[in-house]
Amino acid sequence: MTTVPKVFSIKTTPKEILEKWYHLMTLGRAIDEKAPNYLKQAIGWSYHAPYAGHDGIQLAIGQTFEKEVDHIFLYYRDMLTALSCGMTAEEIILNGISKATDLTSGGRHMSNHFAKIAWNMHNVSSLTGNHTLHAVGVARAIKYYGEKAVAISVQGESSLSEGYVYEAINGASKEKLPVIFAIQDNGYGISVPKKDQTANRKVANNFTGFKNLRIIHCNGKDVFESMNAMYEAKRHALETGMPVMVQANCVRMHSHSNSDRHELYRSEDERGYVLDYDPLTKYKRMLLRYERFTQEELETIENQAKTELKEAHKLALKAPDPDPSTYLDFVLPEPHHPEKYPDGLHNETGEKKKLITALNETLKAEFRHNPDTFIWGQDMANKDKGGIFNVSKGLQKEFGPKRVFNAPIAEDFIVGTANGMSRYDEKIRIVIEGAEFADYFWPAMEQYVDSSHDYWRSNGQFTPNVTIRLASGGYIGGGIYHSQNIEGALTSIPGVRIVYPSFADDAAGLLRTAMRSRGLTMFMEPKALYNDPKAATVIPDDFEVPFGKARIRRDGEDLVMITYGNTTHMCLEAAEKLSKEGASVEVIDLRSLIPLDKETILNSVKRIGKVMIVHEDKVHSGFGSEVTSVIMEEAFEYLDGPIKRVGSSFTPVGFHRSFERMILPNTEKIYIAAKEVLAY
Amino acid sequence: MNKTGIFYSFSSTKTAKAAEKICEEFEPEFKIQKVNAEELTEELFLSFTNLILGVPTWFDGELPIYWDEFVPAIEDLDLKGKTIAIYGLGNQVEYPENFGDAVGIMAELVKERGAKLVGLTSTEGYTYESSRAEIGDKFMGLVLDQETQPRLSKERISNWVKDLKAQFS
Numbered sequence A: 001m002t003t004v005p006k007v008f009s010i011k012t013t014p015k016e017i018l019e020k021w022y023h024l025m026t027l028g029r030a031i032d033e034k035a036p037n038y039l040k041q042a043i044g045w046s047y048h049a050p051y052a053g054h055d056g057i058q059l060a061i062g063q064t065f066e067k068e069v070d071h072i073f074l075y076y077r078d079m080l081t082a083l084s085c086g087m088t089a090e091e092i093i094l095n096g097i098s099k100a101t102d103l104t105s106g107g108r109h110m111s112n113h114f115a116k117i118a119w120n121m122h123n124v125s126s127l128t129g130n131h132t133l134h135a136v137g138v139a140r141a142i143k144y145y146g147e148k149a150v151a152i153s154v155q156g157e158s159s160l161s162e163g164y165v166y167e168a169i170n171g172a173s174k175e176k177l178p179v180i181f182a183i184q185d186n187g188y189g190i191s192v193p194k195k196d197q198t199a200n201r202k203v204a205n206n207f208t209g210f211k212n213l214r215i216i217h218c219n220g221k222d223v224f225e226s227m228n229a230m231y232e233a234k235r236h237a238l239e240t241g242m243p244v245m246v247q248a249n250c251v252r253m254h255s256h257s258n259s260d261r262h263e264l265y266r267s268e269d270e271r272g273y274v275l276d277y278d279p280l281t282k283y284k285r286m287l288l289r290y291e292r293f294t295q296e297e298l299e300t301i302e303n304q305a306k307t308e309l310k311e312a313h314k315l316a317l318k319a320p321d322p323d324p325s326t327y328l329d330f331v332l333p334e335p336h337h338p339e340k341y342p343d344g345l346h347n348e349t350g351e352k353k354k355l356i357t358a359l360n361e362t363l364k365a366e367f368r369h370n371p372d373t374f375i376w377g378q379d380m381a382n383k384d385k386g387g388i389f390n391v392s393k394g395l396q397k398e399f400g401p402k403r404v405f406n407a408p409i410a411e412d413f414i415v416g417t418a419n420g421m422s423r424y425d426e427k428i429r430i431v432i433e434g435a436e437f438a439d440y441f442w443p444a445m446e447q448y449v450d451s452s453h454d455y456w457r458s459n460g461q462f463t464p465n466v467t468i469r470l471a472s473g474g475y476i477g478g479g480i481y482h483s484q485n486i487e488g489a490l491t492s493i494p495g496v497r498i499v500y501p502s503f504a505d506d507a508a509g510l511l512r513t514a515m516r517s518r519g520l521t522m523f524m525e526p527k528a529l530y531n532d533p534k535a536a537t538v539i540p541d542d543f544e545v546p547f548g549k550a551r552i553r554r555d556g557e558d559l560v561m562i563t564y565g566n567t568t569h570m571c572l573e574a575a576e577k578l579s580k581e582g583a584s585v586e587v588i589d590l591r592s593l594i595p596l597d598k599e600t601i602l603n604s605v606k607r608i609g610k611v612m613i614v615h616e617d618k619v620h621s622g623f624g625s626e627v628t629s630v631i632m633e634e635a636f637e638y639l640d641g642p643i644k645r646v647g648s649s650f651t652p653v654g655f656h657r658s659f660e661r662m663i664l665p666n667t668e669k670i671y672i673a674a675k676e677v678l679a680y
Numbered sequence B: 001m002n003k004t005g006i007f008y009s010f011s012s013t014k015t016a017k018a019a020e021k022i023c024e025e026f027e028p029e030f031k032i033q034k035v036n037a038e039e040l041t042e043e044l045f046l047s048f049t050n051l052i053l054g055v056p057t058w059f060d061g062e063l064p065i066y067w068d069e070f071v072p073a074i075e076d077l078d079l080k081g082k083t084i085a086i087y088g089l090g091n092q093v094e095y096p097e098n099f100g101d102a103v104g105i106m107a108e109l110v111k112e113r114g115a116k117l118v119g120l121t122s123t124e125g126y127t128y129e130s131s132r133a134e135i136g137d138k139f140m141g142l143v144l145d146q147e148t149q150p151r152l153s154k155e156r157i158s159n160w161v162k163d164l165k166a167q168f169s
Helices: A016-040 A055-064 A079-085 A090-094 A131-143 A159-163 A165-174 A204-206 A221-240 A268-276 A279-289 A294-318 A357-367 A395-399 A412-423 A438-452 A504-516 A565-581 A596-606 A623-638 A657-663 A667-679 B014-026 B042-046 B065-075 B102-114 B150-168
Strands: A071-073 A153-157 A179-185 A214-219 A244-249 A373-377 A405-407 A429-433 A466-472 A497-499 A519-528 A552-556 A557-562 A585-589 A592-594 A611-618 A644-648 B006-007 B033-037 B048-052 B083-089 B116-118 B142-144
Touching: A016 A079, A016 A090, A016 A279, A016 A294, A055 A079, A055 A153, A055 A179, A055 A221, A055 A244, A055 A279, A071 A159, A079 A090, A090 A294, A131 A153, A131 A165, A131 A412, A153 A159, A159 A165, A159 A204, A159 A504, A165 A179, A165 A412, A179 A204, A179 A221, A204 A214, A204 A244, A214 A221, A214 A268, A221 A244, A268 A585, A279 A294, A279 B065, A294 A373, A357 A373, A357 A395, A357 A504, A357 A519, A357 B014, A373 A412, A395 A405, A412 A438, A412 A466, A429 A504, A438 A466, A438 A519, A466 A504, A497 A504, A504 A519, A504 A657, A552 A565, A557 A565, A557 A596, A557 A667, A565 A585, A585 A596, A592 A644, A596 A623, A611 A623, A611 A667, A623 A644, A644 A667, A644 B048, B006 B014, B014 B033, B014 B048, B033 B048, B042 B065, B042 B142, B065 B102, B083 B102, B083 B150, B102 B116, B142 B150
Parallel strands: A071 A153, A153 A179, A179 A244, A214 A244, A373 A405, A373 A429, A429 A466, A466 A519, A497 A519, A557 A585, A557 A611, A611 A644, B006 B033, B006 B048, B048 B083, B083 B116, B083 B142
Antiparallel strands: A497 A592, A552 A585
16 A cells, blocks of 8 residues: 655645635535525525535545546535535525526435536435446546546445445446545444444445555545545546545534434534534644634635625525426437338338347447447357347457446446446447346346436436346246346336337337437347247338337227237237137237327227237236326227236246246237127 | 653543543652643644653544644654653544554654654553554553553553653653
8 A cells, every 4th residue: 555645735735725725615614504594594405414524525525626527426415525626606505595507407406416517527316325336437438538537436434335336346446447436434324323334444444355446544624634635546546547445534513414413313522522623623723823824814715705605695596496397308308310210110121130130230230330339238248149148249349348348247337337438428329238137127226217317307417328228028938037027117217218129120220219319218128039030020221210109010990909029929919810700900019118109009099999908017017007097098988898908917927837828928818808808 | 951741632531631640650750741732832842852642543543633733743843862652542442443543643753753762562451453553562652441441541551651761761
């Protein structure tokens, strides 16, 4: 372990720098102390986590950050960090009282979450430390594009208890990325003391075994030690390209937030001694003791800060409130609109290709089309292997290991670093295999949910341009974790497009559209159809399918089956069988679940009157429930009978083939249900 | 000259009590001048030949704030000819990873500036994981644990002062 050079000290640091620091610290503390008043006066700032006691390290982190070059992710206690990065007092207050001009979110996100996306000060969620993965992701881009910059993830020490933080640090270590993990250790996670979080009081030392990671400890209450630590961390990250963790020992002088009362769990003695170690008064004493400033000079700076705060307060109060009628804005960004195939239909003739070939060739074509396209996932790239089902076979060979690479077995890492890398530049498009099988995706749900509201939460300033591919569904004898469908759960979360093709051409067209669109797309692949000849089709080379456009795969007059994925083929088989008995059955392949093509559904329902909704996922709370509700609300009077739903039972999918046959829908079950509906 | 002083925070509790006990052990052969470490100046510090520094460990291995603020001053001092002994309180059960660290931090600081460090004590009888005060099988001073070994402090102080008397005379 090399020592940290003393670049900054009370005796040698130029006076104008000391003055700037004192100004920032005094102004910051004045806002920190004023913030609770806004709540008392019912103006806002209902969430405020005071930073007092973290002054040294927060000042240092901000001073280390170079705007528009570095990338920084602040946590909810980082008010002084934000000021030190360059934000103004007015901008801080605009966030605190949730004004329309709040730079973080225009009042959509919780107060005390400071961001200025134009400067690469990113908008983060409240989920403690989950931006660690984003910092690692953006650092991957910094390294790939060869920029002399660092990513800084700022967080409390309790966040190191989170599994995804481990995943992030492991990734930075493995990939040798220029990330600074700045850990502010005040000894508490709300009321939970450090001893209840981990065995190691110096929590950064839990990571001493990580290769390529340098760990620096500092006194986060001391300005000079903090400055030296952060300066050295940045120098090291820039010069070596390797990650650094800085653990700064702080004190929390007040409660966790304005909804916490620390007197309920901290002794009077403890509350006293943390106040005694006030970093601001310590810094002031040092400035006077070593005769760098006179008392009068410091009072002048203090008065300037007071005046500045007063002005900022006045301006912020005058700022407009958010317009609540905009609540539907920024759920999803505008997607790519196919010009040649506006309805996602074609009349191409020729050789049929399998669904797996369609995906593979489209991936390759899009990688050629956009050089800023990347893909990673588990089992993604090792010699001839390309994903667990070989969908991405040959990609690494053609596009190299910097654009096509394996990820650790860490689903949250796969998604979180995609979110992070896409923050680097709007031009980047990322495809990830979110998990080996869809049922393994659950560990990634926190990043999935977080990514789903990035666009809304940032007031339209950032959207992760990521396509998540998941091999979904059963019919392979895979059992639990290899055969489930999860779209029923996912469709309840706004902010993500969800598509589920049934045929090779639609798979190619939807994938191309997803990869050319802004925003997050969940691309679900019916893995049982990868190599099934019945899903093979002719595919135009440039085929595109717009989101939210269903496809009528078979016309009919007596009954309409609304379906997607594996069951599209079963519905077509059942329809064919029924046609021989004189029934005319229409089959609508939804292709997109979100957005949903209500128009095609309702037109068919109104024309035909009898409806079945068929999907492989569970009937209970499955997506069919939503489709049913839409029909009931918007076309009830056109129905000639109750809507019939067919899907899997409200159970897991069993391993033995007999369980699978019992649990999952099949052509026979659909046929029997259709007979009932037709007879009604 | 040849003055002996004990430097500690007058507003502290346990460190101040230990200072009282140390002074009692020195008397009557030695007259020890008590100095408030919170009001220290370079001139005052340099006016002593033998110095006993009361340096408890704060938080996860830090100097107390009053010593920390004096470090930039010490860094520029020439301490050749000074004999310095350090004592400090720590807690080996709750803070085993940095037991008595502040004693070690201060010891290194004054040694690097030419002071003769005396009053090293055996680490025997303590159970901890790591300490910056440790050098071989010794502490670079006297580490007292009033939280978990209060009954051992009296004897530890007594033995320590016996050693210091020989070093200071």
